[in-house]
Amino acid sequence: MSKKTDADISREVAESARETEWKKPSFAGSLFMGNFDASPILPFAEQDPEEKRETDEFCAKLDDYLTKHYAADKVDEEGKIPEQNIKDLKELGLFNMKIPKEYGGLGFSQTAFTRAAMVVASHCGSLTAWMSAHQSIGVPQPLKHFGTQEQKEKYFPMMAKGALSAFALTEPDVGSDPARVATTAELTDDGKHWIINGDKLWTTNGVIAELLVVMAQTTDPDTGRTGISAFIVETDTPGFEVIHRCEFMGIRAIENGLLRFTDVKIPRENLIGGLNKGLKLALATLNTGRLTLPAAAAGGAKLALRIVRKFGQTRKQWGQEIGKHDAVSGKISYIAAHSFAIDAIAMLVSSMADEGKADIRIEAAMAKLFTTEHAWTLLDEMVQIRGGRGYETARSLSERGEMGYPAERMLRDMRINRILEGSTEIMHLFLAREALDPHLKKGGKILDPKVEVGEKLVAFMKAGAFYAPWYITRYSPFVSTESFESEPQPLHKYYKYVARTSRKMARTIFHKMNKHVAALEYKQRVLGRIVDIGTDLFSISAAASFAAYHMKDKPGDKSVLKVMETYFTFAKQRIDNNFVELKKNYDSEQRSFALDVISDKALWLEEGTISEAGTLQPDFSKVKGGKTADSAAAGKNGKNGTAKKKDEAAAPAPA
Numbered sequence: 285m286s287k288k289t290d291a292d293i294s295r296e297v298a299e300s301a302r303e304t305e306w307k308k309p310s311f312a313g314s315l316f317m318g319n320f321d322a323s324p325i326l327p328f329a330e331q332d333p334e335e336k337r338e339t340d341e342f343c344a345k346l347d348d349y350l351t352k353h354y355a356a357d358k359v360d361e362e363g364k365i366p367e368q369n370i371k372d373l374k375e376l377g378l379f380n381m382k383i384p385k386e387y388g389g390l391g392f393s394q395t396a397f398t399r400a401a402m403v404v405a406s407h408c409g410s411l412t413a414w415m416s417a418h419q420s421i422g423v424p425q426p427l428k429h430f431g432t433q434e435q436k437e438k439y440f441p442m443m444a445k446g447a448l449s450a451f452a453l454t455e456p457d458v459g460s461d462p463a464r465v466a467t468t469a470e471l472t473d474d475g476k477h478w479i480i481n482g483d484k485l486w487t488t489n490g491v492i493a494e495l496l497v498v499m500a501q502t503t504d505p506d507t508g509r510t511g512i513s514a515f516i517v518e519t520d521t522p523g524f525e526v527i528h529r530c531e532f533m534g535i536r537a538i539e540n541g542l543l544r545f546t547d548v549k550i551p552r553e554n555l556i557g558g559l560n561k562g563l564k565l566a567l568a569t570l571n572t573g574r575l576t577l578p579a580a581a582a583g584g585a586k587l588a589l590r591i592v593r594k595f596g597q598t599r600k601q602w603g604q605e606i607g608k609h610d611a612v613s614g615k616i617s618y619i620a621a622h623s624f625a626i627d628a629i630a631m632l633v634s635s636m637a638d639e640g641k642a643d644i645r646i647e648a649a650m651a652k653l654f655t656t657e658h659a660w661t662l663l664d665e666m667v668q669i670r671g672g673r674g675y676e677t678a679r680s681l682s683e684r685g686e687m688g689y690p691a692e693r694m695l696r697d698m699r700i701n702r703i704l705e706g707s708t709e710i711m712h713l714f715l716a717r718e719a720l721d722p723h724l725k726k727g728g729k730i731l732d733p734k735v736e737v738g739e740k741l742v743a744f745m746k747a748g749a750f751y752a753p754w755y756i757t758r759y760s761p762f763v764s765t766e767s768f769e770s771e772p773q774p775l776h777k778y779y780k781y782v783a784r785t786s787r788k789m790a791r792t793i794f795h796k797m798n799k800h801v802a803a804l805e806y807k808q809r810v811l812g813r814i815v816d817i818g819t820d821l822f823s824i825s826a827a828a829s830f831a832a833y834h835m836k837d838k839p840g841d842k843s844v845l846k847v848m849e850t851y852f853t854f855a856k857q858r859i860d861n862n863f864v865e866l867k868k869n870y871d872s873e874q875r876s877f878a879l880d881v882i883s884d885k886a887l888w889l890e891e892g893t894i895s896e897a898g899t900l901q902p903d904f905s906k907v908k909g910g911k912t913a914d915s916a917a918a919g920k921n922g923k924n925g926t927a928k929k930k931d932e933a934a935a936p937a938p939a
């Protein structure tokens with residue numbers, strides 16, 4: 285038998301953590317098969333009136349506090365959120381939203397949480413990261429879904445009183461691919477404790493958290509199988525250290541660190557979600573945890589819209605307001621239409637999470653992918669529209685007598701969202717896997733080289749019986765209006781477009797599977813385009829669902845239909861382009877050149893720049909015994925030096 289490669293192992297680990305069952309309908313998932321049924325997203329689920337009133341009040345209080353007492357630009361400059369702000373915001377309940385009411389929290393729904401996150405994100409990216417790392421991926425979320433009664437009774441009240449938490453998965457060698465988690469948790473001989481050893485990198489809140497969810501490699505004593513498990517760790521346990529407080533391009537006031545665990549002994553009961561079930565827990569946590577990013581994107585996008593609207597109408601150059609110059613108006617249109625679509629997706633998926641009638645795995649991943657990508661482009665366009673003012677800091681602008689819009693900070697703060705909680709590339713892989721899944725279930729055996737000929741033949745017959753009628757109906761122009769007939773008539777055309785285009789997308793997937801067979805898995809750019817088409821189709825549906833809600837809320841306001849139509853034109857254009865590129869592209873040529881580049885075959889391209897010695901070299905004195913991603917390149921693994929104690933690392937604000 286051939287030996288498993290690292291890639292095989294990574295794939296197996298990812299596959300074992302995947303939820304394979306679909307117990308509830310998936311609106312977006314069905315689109316990849318060319319099946320359209322809008323009922324999971326219709327009608328747009330409005331917040332319960334009583335909860336809406338409470339959320340309105342909470343958001344108004346939050347807005348008032350942040351406006352009067354929270355200096356976001358100073359926070360960014362100093363890289364530190366003042367203790368008084370954190371104290372006040374804890375009292376306000378900002379860190380308690382996801383703690384159930386019976387344990388002293390606010391017990392917010394996902395919709396309420398999303399709305400509050402939008403307010404915060406439109407003011408300060410660092411604060412959004414603080415609240416998100418604690419409540420979206422930190423202890424409250426997995427505790428709610430996977431915690432035992434004892435764990436809930438112990439930790440929820442602690443957090444309700446102010447303890448903050450963090451989620452520690454990433455390690456120097458473990459980023460997008462969790463298969464190689466090197467941190468270990470071993471059961472003591474008496475079976476009463478776990479002993480944790482290892483390093484965790486970039487843990488947001490890790491520097492100040494009292495509680496951590498830590499992912500570590502474990503071995504099942506009964507079967508000998510290894511896997512990844514999740515543990516709740518109290519950071520005052522001996523052996524826990526913060527080695528380094530990391531500094532970043534944006535969200536500069538986050539308390540993010542390189543953490544070290546040396547024989548950290550925790551009670552057996554602190555395993556959460558079951559032995560070797562940690563990755564499943566992480567993925568399930570992220571299904572709703574990921575929704576803070578769309579909320580953050582919506583907060584930033586809507587503020588950007590305000591900034592470009594005002595600047596577009598007041599700044600005059602070449603004899604007219606800059607918003608009237610064609611090139612700028614195209615950007616303003618993009619910003620306005622996409623801030624609406626981002627808002628629609630953030631609110632729709634949150635309401636779907638609350639309703640619980642559909643499986644939102646795919647929608648949540650699409651929401652993360654779409655909103656973080658477009659928010660970045662949109663903020664970049666905002667900076668462009670502001671011209672030199674877009675590049676100037678808010679403080680500098682206001683000190684010389686102009687409105688201190690924080691355009692450059694917003695751009696810096698937003699950038700990370702395309703990388704963390706599943707990078708754009710990983711979201712593409714995740715969604716492509718789900719898009720292909722129904723086909724792999726029907727015809728996977730035909731493609732599998734390990735399957736015997738006889739078995740393949742049976743699989744072929746079965747698949748044929750399914751695919752013959754399926755394929756023919758993917759060409760049908762007929763769309764049943766049943767699932768959207770009670771929606772406003774002017775919106776029907778969007779649902780019809782989504783239904784028909786989803787069939788074209790499903791046919792394309794089928795054709796690509798036939799063409800590339802098992803190699804399709806490696807055609808990431810082909811799959812990426814298909815995923816982007818599916819995501820845009822979902823975005824059009826979400827926007828239409830949200831438009832109906834606004835039409836009811838603002839009867840007679842023609843701007844709702846206009847923004848919907850404008851958004852549709854942008855999304856349709858992208859979809860058309862992606863179909864064209866699926867037919868004709870230069871992927872292989874471009875890939876071949878990239879492989880040359882990383883094989884050092886075109887080094888001359890870099891000539892005329894500063895020599896590598898001009899770049900800061902690894903400083904191993906600060907990372908005692910720690911491995912860094914660049915240690916291999918530097919030929920060292922950092923054996924010397926002293927680690928900083930938690931307090932030392934936490935105390936000073938970086939320059």
Ligand SMILES: Cc1cc2nc3c(=O)[nH]c(=O)nc-3n(C[C@H](O)[C@H](O)[C@H](O)COP(=O)(O)OP(=O)(O)OC[C@H]3O[C@@H](n4cnc5c(N)ncnc54)[C@H](O)[C@@H]3O)c2cc1C
Pocket residue numbers: 417450451452453454458459460461485486487488489532540700703704705706707708709710713808
């Ligand atoms: C500010 C900040 C906060 C963070 N907070 C946390 C936290 O609280 N907890 C935590 O555990 N982690 C956290 N992280 C880590 C974050 O989740 C990782 O950065 C992210 O998972 C990507 O891993 P990586 O940086 O090691 O990139 P890598 O995995 O090294 O990837 C590098 C690039 O290659 C791409 N890539 C990787 N694999 C593939 C593939 N198979 N196909 C195509 N492309 C691929 C990636 O998309 C990326 O563009 C944080 C990081 C930062 C910077």
